[in-house]
Amino acid sequence: MRFWARRAQLPPAVTYEQMRENVAAVMGRGSYKTPRIDRRLPLLVTHVMNLPEPSPTERNGVKRLELLRDQALMLTLFCTGMRRDEVARLDRIDVEDGESDRALITGKGEKERVVFFDAKTQAALRAYLAARNDTLAPLFLRHDNRRGKTAGHGGERWRLGPQSVWATVKRYARAVGVPATTHHFRHAKASVLLTAAPACPKSRTFWATLHPTRPSAFTPTIRPSICAKRSTATAPRPTSSPPSYLISRVVEPNNGIRSNMPTVALPGEGKGNHSEMRFDKLAAELRNQTAS
Numbered sequence: 001m002r003f004w005a006r007r008a009q010l011p012p013a014v015t016y017e018q019m020r021e022n023v024a025a026v027m028g029r030g031s032y033k034t035p036r037i038d039r040r041l042p043l044l045v046t047h048v049m050n051l052p053e054p055s056p057t058e059r060n061g062v063k064r065l066e067l068l069r070d071q072a073l074m075l076t077l078f079c080t081g082m083r084r085d086e087v088a089r090l091d092r093i094d095v096e097d098g099e100s101d102r103a104l105i106t107g108k109g110e111k112e113r114v115v116f117f118d119a120k121t122q123a124a125l126r127a128y129l130a131a132r133n134d135t136l137a138p139l140f141l142r143h144d145n146r147r148g149k150t151a152g153h154g155g156e157r158w159r160l161g162p163q164s165v166w167a168t169v170k171r172y173a174r175a176v177g178v179p180a181t182t183h184h185f186r187h188a189k190a191s192v193l194l195t196a197a198p199a200c201p202k203s204r205t206f207w208a209t210l211h212p213t214r215p216s217a218f219t220p221t222i223r224p225s226i227c228a229k230r231s232t233a234t235a236p237r238p239t240s241s242p243p244s245y246l247i248s249r250v251v252e253p254n255n256g257i258r259s260n261m262p263t264v265a266l267p268g269e270g271k272g273n274h275s276e277m278r279f280d281k282l283a284a285e286l287r288n289q290t291a292s
Helices: 002-006 016-027 042-049 058-080 084-088 092-098 119-132 153-158 162-176 182-196 201-210 226-232 279-291
Strands: 102-106 112-116 263-265 276-278
Touching (some): 042 162, 092 102, 092 119
C-alpha cells in the first residue's frame, strides 16, 4: 500500500495513514506483560566497577581499554536508562568528552530528548576517552581484533554496535548470576523515577515510552510524590528575572472564597513579606491618577 500511496495511485478518499489506523484498530494490540526487574540489577554495575584494572601492557593495552569502556557503558545504561541503539549512536561531541552532564539524543520515532549523567558516569567516560588517546567520533568503540585495520570515516567501522552493547550486558549478567538485558536498565530507571516522583511529567513521559497503552501500569506506593509537595508549597521569591513586582499569586479573600484574580507583589517590603494588591484595585488607582 505504501508503494501505491507514494505514487498517488490510491483513490482520492483513501490515505496510507488512514489504512494503518484502521488495520491497527481491527487487529488490536497483543497482551504485554511487564518485565519483573531483579533487585540485584545494581550488582552488575558494582561488579564491573570492582574488577581489577589490567596492565597497560596486556594485549597491548586492549584489555584495559575494554574494561574502561565496559565500566563507562554500564554506568551510562544504569544512569540514563537509554536504549541500546541510542547508546551505540552516542558520539563524543554529544557528551563533550565527558565534561557535560547531559546530552541531546534522538530516540525511537526520531524524537529528541535530553538524558542526564551523574558525576560517576562522567568520570568513567573521561577515563575511557583519555585512555583511548584518539580523536574518533564514536563514544564507544570496538577494541577486538576483528574490528578491522581501518576505522573508516570518523571511526564508524569501529563503532560499538547495539548487539555488542547487549552482549556486553549479558556477559556480565551471567558472571553475576542476574538475569538482565539492556532493557532491564531502562525499566529500572522508569520504576525509580515513578517511585520517587510519580506526578512529575518527566516520570510519566519516561513510563509512557515504555508502555504507550498502559499509562497506569505502575502505581508507586513507597514514597509520596515529591512533585506534589513542591506544587503545594509556597513558591520562593525569584532572585532574577522576572522582577519581583511582576510576581503573581492567588489571594485568599477574607470571606474564605478562593479567588483566581492574580496579584502584584510590591517591592521594598522585605523578603517573603511583600504586600499584595489585586489587579482590579491597582487598575482603579491608575485610572484615578490619569483622570486627575
